[in-house]
Amino acid sequence: MIPEYRQLNFELPGLVESLRSVRKARLHRKPKPVSSEQFMGLFEVVPPPDPLVRQQIAQDRGLRLDLGLTTQARELLGSMDLDALAESLQVYWNPRLITTAGLAHHGASRIDLNTRLVGFPPEEPGRTLRHELAHLVAHHSAAGRSIQPHGPEWRKACTALGIPGELRCHNLPLARRSVKRKYAYQCRYCGIVVPRVRKLSRDSACYPCCRAHNRGRYSRRFLLDPMPLGRAKALAPEHAWA
Ligand SMILES: [Zn+2]
Ligand SMILES: [Zn+2]
Incomplete structure (x- = not known):
């Protein structure tokens, strides 16, 4: 069985850190007084208990x-x-x-x-x-x-x-069979071919490499570069390419 390759940069510590600082900044912001109309509006976004x-x-x-x-x-x-x-x-x-x-x-x-x-x-x-x-x-x-x-x-x-x-x-x-991978990326370090349904952001890194060589932390050394679909198909025919 080919393990599903997942883009895990959402969980990489760099991002966690930046989210943390955003959250902290929000915590320290002084809340503005809320008008009664806004207050009723709040009820609509809070999930009913x-x-x-x-x-x-x-x-x-x-x-x-x-x-x-x-x-x-x-x-x-x-x-x-x-x-x-x-x-x-x-x-x-x-x-x-x-x-x-x-x-x-x-x-x-x-x-x-x-x-x-x-x-x-x-x-x-x-x-x-x-x-x-x-x-x-x-x-x-x-x-x-x-x-x-x-x-x-x-x-x-x-x-x-x-x-x-x-x-x-x-x-x-x-859903491996039904979802076709239209985009291909390659880790510039280990050369693994990464099939994707959607485009990746420019800064996505190879998670196995980050884990093996950088204690799971994000590093640009392991960036995923876009590659032509034809070459990806030839190198990794086991994936469900479009
Ligand atoms: Zn989980
Ligand atoms: Zn890699």
Whole structure:
């Protein structure tokens, strides 16, 4: 099985740092007094807290609540003494997820699972559920501190949830056949061919190289350069090229 190559520069520490400073700047900004009209406007962007209302909104978006998995997840959280988190948690099947196996929404205490996981071995949805639960647990344990998505807090939560050594990215062949890769890039350091559905930003780096040679930190030494599709097809015919 060819592991899905993912562009991970969103999680590279450089970006995390810059997001952190933006967040800090926002924290230090003095809030302006809010008029009553603006105040009512605020209510529209805050997610409604009632689980039933949330369920209705989710259904309208094509999401399907899974009561069995929700119960399973709540029991797991309950066994970790995270009762408040357990109480508000809901697990949904999301037909709009394509290559993402699952998503954890911190604000809404919600986990979305890719409906295509059903076609995989029976333990797969449960494993993805635990992976995403670990994100919620890590976020909860950080109590407002900003943490790396797959950092030590997440790994610790994975172990507590019974999936020690969990990988940050799944290698399930989700939608591999239907999504055609129109763009090709090559790492200027290791030469790996990277197929992409969409164009990459100019500063994307090769994650395996950043990890192997730079402790996972971003470095321009490992930039991904665009390459002609024909050459990419010849070098790496195993990918689903357009
Ligand atoms: Zn993850
Ligand atoms: Zn590389």
